[in-house]
Amino acid sequence: MEGAGVLLAATPQRLLVIDITKLKINHYSELPPLPVLKVVNLVEKGLPIGMRFFVRDSKLYMVGGEKPRVGLSPEMLRDRKKLRLDKSFGYRGISPHVYVSDLTGGLDSITLLRKHPISMLAAKPNPIVTEIGGKIYVLSKTPWHRYRELPTPTFEVYDPSSDRQQWKALPEPPFRGAAFYDSEPFDVAGHSVVGTTLYVLAWSLCGDGEFYFSYNVNDKIWKFLGKSVDEVPVPYPLRPLFSGKFVPAYDDIFIYFQFQHLGAAWIPSDGSPTRYQVLTEVYGDYYLRDGYPQSGLVVELGEHEMCIMMPFLTAPDIPLDQLSDDIFNPTPLRSILYMATFRVEKLHSSDQACPPKLHKTDDVSDVSQTSHHDNDVQDGTALNLPPFLSITCLSKGFYNLEAWGPETCDIRSAFFHRWRKEVEKAWRASPLSISGPFGKKGTTSNLTTKISKDDCFLVLFRYAHCR
Numbered sequence: 001m002e003g004a005g006v007l008l009a010a011t012p013q014r015l016l017v018i019d020i021t022k023l024k025i026n027h028y029s030e031l032p033p034l035p036v037l038k039v040v041n042l043v044e045k046g047l048p049i050g051m052r053f054f055v056r057d058s059k060l061y062m063v064g065g066e067k068p069r070v071g072l073s074p075e076m077l078r079d080r081k082k083l084r085l086d087k088s089f090g091y092r093g094i095s096p097h098v099y100v101s102d103l104t105g106g107l108d109s110i111t112l113l114r115k116h117p118i119s120m121l122a123a124k125p126n127p128i129v130t131e132i133g134g135k136i137y138v139l140s141k142t143p144w145h146r147y148r149e150l151p152t153p154t155f156e157v158y159d160p161s162s163d164r165q166q167w168k169a170l171p172e173p174p175f176r177g178a179a180f181y182d183s184e185p186f187d188v189a190g191h192s193v194v195g196t197t198l199y200v201l202a203w204s205l206c207g208d209g210e211f212y213f214s215y216n217v218n219d220k221i222w223k224f225l226g227k228s229v230d231e232v233p234v235p236y237p238l239r240p241l242f243s244g245k246f247v248p249a250y251d252d253i254f255i256y257f258q259f260q261h262l263g264a265a266w267i268p269s270d271g272s273p274t275r276y277q278v279l280t281e282v283y284g285d286y287y288l289r290d291g292y293p294q295s296g297l298v299v300e301l302g303e304h305e306m307c308i309m310m311p312f313l314t315a316p317d318i319p320l321d322q323l324s325d326d327i328f329n330p331t332p333l334r335s336i337l338y339m340a341t342f343r344v345e346k347l348h349s350s351d352q353a354c355p356p357k358l359h360k361t362d363d364v365s366d367v368s369q370t371s372h373h374d375n376d377v378q379d380g381t382a383l384n385l386p387p388f389l390s391i392t393c394l395s396k397g398f399y400n401l402e403a404w405g406p407e408t409c410d411i412r413s414a415f416f417h418r419w420r421k422e423v424e425k426a427w428r429a430s431p432l433s434i435s436g437p438f439g440k441k442g443t444t445s446n447l448t449t450k451i452s453k454d455d456c457f458l459v460l461f462r463y464a465h466c467r
Helices: 280-286 421-429 453-465
Strands: 005-010 014-018 036-041 052-056 059-063 098-102 128-132 135-139 155-158 167-169 186-194 197-204 210-216 221-226 242-246 253-258 261-266 275-278 297-300 305-314 334-346 389-400 413-418
Touching: 005 052, 052 128, 052 413, 128 186, 186 242, 242 297, 253 297, 253 305, 253 334, 261 280, 280 305, 280 334, 280 389, 297 413, 305 413
Parallel strands: none
Antiparallel strands: 005 014, 005 413, 014 036, 052 059, 059 098, 128 135, 135 155, 155 167, 186 197, 197 210, 210 221, 242 253, 253 261, 261 275, 297 305, 305 334, 334 389
């Protein structure tokens, strides 16, 4: 990896601290637990579930969500039809609060969530959170619970750099209001940010299809764009149908999910046509056809390294066409997670025919190392163009998302947190002396046969800063 760190991921009920150096190539039949360094159970801590987070100035902020009643079974917590809220908390169980932790310390500091003294102006169930121009924008989505009223404002902004540090109400979206179901109901099905504009896909819950809106943070005006994605005036992959990130090393390479498909888009700054490449080597070999894919996330790990996370609902050993559709006796489903890490390099014109590579590993049995790019697409049309990226897979495989108990099949937020560079630099430049939890003192010279220096760094950081 380009730098030592941990991947923070929020499920509806938990905050996971994942050691990405322990990810490997595995198969669906194995389903090991995620290699976590720490798990925070939000319910056990008395915190809301369904929060999303953002990271700013070495602090983790978790916002919104809904507070369940005490004593609900794990099965009730993950079933939105059975979830019951603590109406004494926030607004009828919906949270307006913000919880914050310090990322400059160790694992205990990262996962110690304290209530921020400044709450949002209104509770935000199931929120979307995005950053534009250094400010944090939060918009309510459809709540998990059965209450249909959404407290206003449903759209707020927070400026962490402001001396006053307070939330401010923003104009209500055309598809939102104090009474969510007074007119045609909508849910926010997707969003994207291009420049200073937020684009939103609002899905009609009455079956009238999709509606597209935009909000510019400078003029503070919502606009209805139309009912077709073609009405969104940005390159195709940057429209709110997609979920993705630009590769930090390149300002024109965008890695994205479109539903269950993973691809890369080359979006030239000079206005030339966008080119597309299907990342079969990362995702195609492992696509789970006997499962229900949920919303995938793309995470930056370094200048060239990226990570994808795609949760699936699946029934053990039961094909999808044999699942029970009886609402009173449904087939029990379990939540699993597909994760992959990979390195992205642009190919020069002289070597665009070079095939992508697979990272060397001892666990490559039954894994195809052949990449097929004859399915490259542009707006759904096969192009048969040579690839423009070289992809090196570092890890890929399925993991049990319910290793710590029943869990809703969703990854709410994810962020790669690098350890402080000065700490890592000092550690790598100096001999290692370990005592305390290991019983005896030692140096790197007598540990190298048992543990790598990257592993030692994580262990040392954990015990030196978390006691």
